[in-house]
Amino acid sequence: MNAITDGVQAKRDEFVTRAISNGNRNIAKEAKGATIIDVEGREWIDFAAGIGILNVGHSHPKVVTAIKNQVDKFIHPGFNVMMYENYIELAEKLCSLIPVEYKASAGFFNTGAEAVENAVKMARKYTKRNAVVSFTRAFHGRTNLTMGMTSKVKPYKNGFGPFAGELYQAPFPYMYRKPGSMSDEEYIDYSIKAFKDVFITTVDPEEVACVVMEPVQGEGGFVIPPKRFVQEVHAFCKEHGIVFVADEIQTGFGRTGTLFAIEQFDVEPDLMLLSKSIAAGLPLSAVVGRNEIVNAAEPGQLGGTFSGSPVSCEAALSVLEVIEEENLVVKAELVGEKIEEKLKELEEKYSFVGDIRRLGAMVAVELVESKESKNPHPEATSAIAQYANNSGLLLLTAGTYGNVIRFLTPLVITDEELEKGFAILEKAFESVK
DSSP, X not given: OOHHHHHHHHHHHHHSOTTSOOSOOSOXXXXXXXXXXXXXXXXXEESSHHHHTOTTOBTOHHXXXXXXXXXXXXXXXXXXXSOOHHHHHHHHHHHHHSSXXXXXXXXXXXXXXXXXXXXXXXXXXXXXXXXXXXXTTOOOOSSHXXXXXXXXXXXXXXXXXXXXXXXXXXXXXXXXXXXXXXXXXXXXXXXXXXXXXXXXXXXXXXXXXXXXXXXXXXXXXXXXXXXXXXXXXXXXXXXHTOEEEEEOTTTTTTTTSSSSGGGGGTOOOSEEEEOXXXXXXXOOEEEEEEHXXXXXXXXXXXOOTTTTXXXXXXXXXXXXXXXXXXXXXXXXXXXXXXHHHHHHHHHHHOTTEEEEEEETTEEEEEEBSOTTTOOBOHHHHHHHHHHHHHTTEEOEEESTXXXXXXXXXXXXXXXXXXXXXXXXXXXXXXXXX
């Protein structure tokens, strides 16, 4: 370390709460595409993308230009004080892009957790019901309401209760961990029944305002549900007048090989939650969905001081242009295939590789003590991530048991950047052999 790094780290320890974690304690100086340069001039290949917020990469020229142009005009009059055009333009654009046939409306907020909270408010207002159902291993945010909807206790919920009431969790299928005696179809049948049983044993469906589902669980370990399960949940919601909410905060904007992951399950969500890669790193989130649900609340009941910042909206419009112009939806599948291929090479060499799963460029590898036991191996997972983050590769973990390495590379990543990252990844795996 040099004096600059040491000095900044010392100030971080003195003045910034320790409750905000740092997977990598080096200090960024500049970043382009999928590469970050720190203050010491060292190069870092980014397989984390700011936890999935940089599908178009760091400092994309088109996005940077759009942000600068907007800042030169005005920064933030506040949409509820005086309107500005790009807020409305972005709402119109997203309403045309979500995979539904109904008439849609949108509202903008700041964070993914805010999108979840406002969707719950919309659903409660529309249905005149109170209960909310999410799923085991779900992650929906760190506010009081969204912590209650989140599954993992540590670090997200421990010591922060009591949480909001009328929140329930339903089981979510995990194909890798299904009972060995069951076929895939039997396990899917079992999972559907287990979901429906919640509405017999725990909460009356006529009291439920919404069911909130991640099409692919993010913090839960990139767990991909069977298509039939998602369709059955959607059908159950429709039958009982429950608002079906697709949380696309981590899966959206091309990450999974379609613009939105829910497209791959052939259902129409009533509401969709968007954030993370929507604005290339600027704070913005959205709830987009059925006009009658989004508009159920009265004027003034939704919003916030910074919600729908014009700078963020301008960035988001440019992000959508980049995704289309650079065909990033197709690129996601190609990137995902390359990561999967590398992981399969590692699987052949290391017995602790248990499962590889992906949807587009949303890729994960689950580490276990042995392929036979499938017991989680968080120690190996942590060691690999630590080695990578000490050696020039930004790498994230996930999963309820902390035994999943997740890959969220920018979709604009080059083959050269991928290969540099893979070389470090190989050494990280070798380090725990």
